[in-house]
Amino acid sequence: MADFLTKETILDTAEQVLRRFGPEKTSVVDVARALNVSHGTIYRHFSSKAALREAVAERWLHSISEPLKADFAQGGSSAERLRLWFEMLINIKHTLVQKDPELFSMYTTLVQESGEVVHDHIEELIKQIIPIIEEGIANNEFKSSDATKTATGVFLATARFHHPALAMEWASPSINQEFDIVWNVILSGIVK
Amino acid sequence: MADFLTKETILDTAEQVLRRFGPEKTSVVDVARALNVSHGTIYRHFSSKAALREAVAERWLHSISEPLKADFAQGGSSAERLRLWFEMLINIKHTLVQKDPELFSMYTTLVQESGEVVHDHIEELIKQIIPIIEEGIANNEFKSSDATKTATGVFLATARFHHPALAMEWASPSINQEFDIVWNVILSGIVK
Structure with a gap:
């Protein structure tokens, strides 16, 4: 098996093991054992336990940010496009919690411990909405003079609806009205 | 001691016991033992373990909302008064975390499990800012036609800075800029 071991296979297994034992108790040896390889084999792909955990966190965050890159809502106003982007982000997150609350909770813990990975993820998300705001400024719809600041402001002001640490409140019946x-x-x- | 036992004394002791054992593991018997009384004595003041926990949570939330009632920033614009109210709320919460992170974390867990108590607390906070917004509408400074909705919107849009579940991010060096x-x-x- 070791010969055909890809990074993806290791990450798939690491996800399962992290879920079973929790982020605190999972070791590289646990992941190696689940794959029936030596821990040296894992270390050839990931230099440390922290690097493996970060790679798992990164892949998960990537699965959230990637679909949002699609150039949707063409033809709508900039305000409509911006709202649609947030609705999609919120929809992706809420669906992840509903489908598998335990996995979501495991990832929330994992991600909170990977400061740099989270920082890059948030930067990536904000980067996606900057062009929508720039377009709104160009077509005289938005009044902002600093698209990056505005994008950051809108992202932070909607934290209640997409910050994973607040996931326990997303099932509230008034969430859409809020x-x-x-x-x-x-x-x-x-x-x- | 039982003769002089006040609700306040029970709540003080319950706070200490909850802190030591954690909200999950604390029983009424633990609190009674710490006070050197029978658990029946506690039940004379609080009808159940849930009622005792809620009373502890409620007292803590009250210590946050009460100082905000002061009629500060008289003379400023409504926008200034509103901002000052939020700065005070944020300051109270951030100070609580800094002074005693463990106690704050215990209360966050406790409070999250007391749905109705949290609901009342948020309603009480929003009620405090409605008059500031109404005043801003009356003096032609704010354009809102529905002060309650605006108050709710502003409260929810600033969640990143005062929702206790996000406390781990308040130490960020960029928090004030954000x-x-x-x-x-x-x-x-x-x-x-």
């Missing part, structure tokens, strides 16, 4: 209320404030602000 | 960015979006929105 998103509408927040989105209204984000779009038009409160001052005259 | 608040400024979000506040700017909340005040003036993004559309022209």
Whole structure:
């Protein structure tokens, strides 16, 4: 088996083992044992336990950010495109929790311990909405003079709906209504 | 001692016991033992373990919401008063984490399990900012037509800075800058 061992296979197995034992108790030896290889074989692909855990976290975050890259909602206004991007992000996350709450919770713990990986993920997400805001500024729909700041502001102001540490509240029956209320404030602000 | 046992004394002791054993493992008997009384004595004040836990959670949340009632920032604009209210809320929470992270974490767990108590607490906080927004509408500073919705929107859009489940991120060196960015979006929105 060791000869055909790919990074993907190791990550698949690591995910299962992490889920069974929890991020605190999983060792490289546990993953090697589940694959029936020596831990040296794992270390040829991942230099440390931390590197393996980070790779698992990274792959998961990538599965969230990748589908959002699609150039959807062409033809709509910039405000509509921006809202659709957030609805898709929120939908991806809420679906992950609903489908497998335990796995989501394991990943939330894992990801919170991988500071740099999370930072890159958030940067990647914000980078995806910057062009939508720039387009809105160019077509005179948005008033922002700094698209990066605006993108960051909108991302942070919607944290309640996509930050994994708040997942236990997403099942609330009023969550969609709350998103509408927040989105209204984000779009038009409160001052005259 | 039992004769002089007040609710406050029981709550003080319950807090210490909850902290030592954790919310999952603490029983009414543990609290009674720490006070050197029978568990019947505790039940005379609190009808159940759940009622005792909720009372502890409620007292803690009250210690957060009570100081915010002060009529501060008189004379400022409504926008300034609103921002000051949020700065005070955030300051109270961040100080609690810094002073005693373990106690804060215990309370976060406890509070998350007391759904109704949290609901009342959030309603109480939102109620405090409604008059500031109403005043802003009356003096033509704010454009909202529904002060309750606006108050809810602003409260939810700032969750990143005051939701206890996100406390691990409050020590970030960029947290104040992030608040400024979000506040700017909340005040003036993004559309022209």
